[in-house]
Amino acid sequence: MESRLTINKCLSCEHRELSALLGSFRNFLRDNGIKQQPMWHQPLSAKLLSDLRSAFGFNVPKxxxxEENELFPILEEAGCxxxxxxxxxxxxxxxxxxxxVMPLLDKAxxxxxxxxxxxxxxxxxxxxLVTELTAHAEKEDAGMVPELEEILDKAQADEIYHRYRSLSM
Ligand SMILES: [Fe+2]
Ligand SMILES: [Fe+2]
Known part of the structure; x- marks a missing residue:
């Protein structure tokens, strides 16, 4: 069933965006052997590096x-x-x-x-990192998101969503 709560949609959408980037990261690592590192300044490598640094330096921590400040306390209170x-x-x-990983990406x-x-x-x-983040997002989509769907009412979910959006500006 399609989630009716914007904060849940937002979380799942961010999981999907991250998963696409992680897929590119894994392919990129595997395309280059142990002996040969990428040409970091080539446009495709540089773009991936920049996307990874935004993700790991800003988007994932945010x-x-x-989750930790707004959603986990609500889940805990609901017995989860x-x-x-x-x-x-x-x-x-x-x-x-x-x-x-971050200092290595910075140096590259x-x-x-x-x-x-x-x-x-x-x-x-x-x-x-790709393995752990992928498994974690799957766990949240299967466990946390449906729980929040049950627990949060629309007003509460909207309020959290708007607070979160304002942090992205
Ligand atoms: Fe999480
Ligand atoms: Fe998450």
């Missing part, structure tokens, strides 16, 4: 903050504490991996070259 615990653990792990963008060790770390951790 999305996590919305166990689900919240699992999702919070995911956020913690994903944030730790982002903290490893600014210097145009990583050391061999750095490139291998990016290959490994980038792949782990």
């Amino acid at each position: 999305h996590f903050a919305l 504490g166990q689900l919240v615990e699992i999702l919070l653990e995911d956020h913690k792990l994903i944030t730790e991996i982002i903290q490893i 963008q600014s210097a145009g070259l990583l050391s061999e060790d750095e490139w291998q770390t990016l290959l490994r951790q980038g792949d782990a």
Whole structure:
């Protein structure tokens, strides 16, 4: 059934957008072997780098903050504490991996070259990040979104959505 709540639509839509970007990231990593890192300054690499840096540096943290500050407390109060615990653990792990990946993406963008060790770390951790984020978004779409659908009334959902939108400006 189509979600009638804008905040739920917004979350699921952000999950889908992220999933498309993560797919490109994984292909990009796999297209380049261990021995050969990408030509970072080529237009396609540069565009992907810039999209990844916006996602991991801004969009994902903002999305996590919305969930943690606004939605998880509501879920907890409605008796979904166990689900919240699992999702919070995911956020913690994903944030730790982002903290490893981001400086490497920053360096690739600014210097145009990583050391061999750095490139291998990016290959490994980038792949782990794609796996964790994908599984996390699937968990939320299957578990959190339907719960919120039950719990939130339209006014509450709209209010959260508008507050969230105003943060994006
Ligand atoms: Fe989340
Ligand atoms: Fe999410």
